Amino acid sequence: MLELKGVSRHFGGVRAVDGLDLEVRAGEIVGLIGPNGSGKSTTVNLITGLFPPSSGSIRFLGNDLATLPTHKRLQSGIARTFQNIRLFGQLTVWQNLWVAQNSPEDRARRGFFSRWLGGQSGVREEIGKLLEFSGLAGREDELAANLAFGEQRRLELARALATRPKLLLLDEPAAGMNAEEIAALDERIRLLRARGITVLLIEHHMELVMAVTDRVVVLNFGQKIAEGPPAAIQADPVVRKAYLGGEA
């Protein structure tokens, strides 16, 4: 589904990502882990097109993404959340979800004017489902800025889902969450898989990564140092030295 080949990104002399090969197959949940500064977020930003790779190619569903601007990539079925939550704080919960409905399906279903200037009636049911999924039902008229932290994380995930993604990039979704919230997140990620959404999970919280992923890729200094099923990664001496051991 997603294929990175020999992707590098240099910032001045710093090789944030260095010759990375990464494949995510349809239906998988892949974990991307590594110490701080190992190039995880840079990888997400390269996939979503915030900046171009210095070299290498990124393909999604067989198409080269190189020439596509960010909004087109995200319309083509990639969605993301941000490490530090980036909601539209002065919009309501409802509007945050409404404004994200830019998928090809949404564009095919309604005409240009009805999509942009029409009322909310045609989308009520679908946004209702998203609110339900993220536990925000009844909060739709609240300004996003007024939500509690955990609710904001859930709204950001719901907003990403409103774009009807095929591939979802979650950038440290558990950061700042307590154990209870992480358990709920774990459950929600499993529900995504049941819906057929492929997930690339960037996370520091190892328990979550070990619990939900099918495969883990480990980065260090922008390079892939290991790849495999979570149990094997946890036992890998190279990984333990670079990352896991340092944490224990």
Next chain:
Amino acid sequence: MDFYFGLAQLIGVHTLLGLSAYIVLLTGQVSLAQAGFFAIGAYCAGMLTVLAGWPIVPALGASALAGAVTACAVGFPALRVKGLMLVIATLAFGEGVRLFFFNFDYQIAKGDIKVGPLGGEGFRQIRYFPEHGWSTLEVMLFVWAFVAASMALLWWFDRSRYGAALRAVGEDELAAQSVGLNLTAVKVSAMTVGGAIAGIGGGLYAHYTTHIEHSSFNILVATFAIAYPIVGGLRNVFGTLAAVVFVQAFLVEGLRDLGDWRNLLFGALIVLAMNLRPQGFLGRRRRA
């Protein structure tokens, strides 16, 4: 009574100017170009009724179009600059327009007098309303019909997904792109709609004052345009209207008796208003 009708005309035209900046400001762009679009609309409509003999309504339509086309053209380069750089770039555009009209002569003989723009002397005798026997009240109602229509349009935008997209881009461009919004389309369309509204405002202004010149479109006008939605708050279009009434009816006219003290108080009251309502008159305060 005519004084109040005249004041209402002025408030109406300034509301259009403020609304043109309001929609652009929603996308996070602080534009000082609105006085330029206003000037283009004013000269365009004036020349069409005076020199080409057009009726007022199609002339205003042409003003809207001229404002929209210019604003669209300004919108694309404006995408590349942000914040203070955008302020300076749009200011340069507005001053460029003003200087163009300062040097713009296009006069033709009509009867025994020559009419049309004449550089620094300005463009006199835009006499469509008096020639057609419109009373001050009728002109005022005519102006307010356009104000009401523009407010209704922007009110509708605000309640639509398009309005949510404008505000989303204004808040966080990166997040907006990441939900599939096209920044170029959103920002340039807002600029274009703003240009059309400013163009109509300019056309109306030229006709009720009957005399325009380059200095009617200076940086003070551009500053007022952007100040109205900021002072009024971006919650909805009525904030802009409230700010125009506050500034034009209360600060400018209401304090006229104070003479020189007025200008001092003018600034002080705006600072006071912004301190009491930092989110604008009708802005929504974030709960902490």
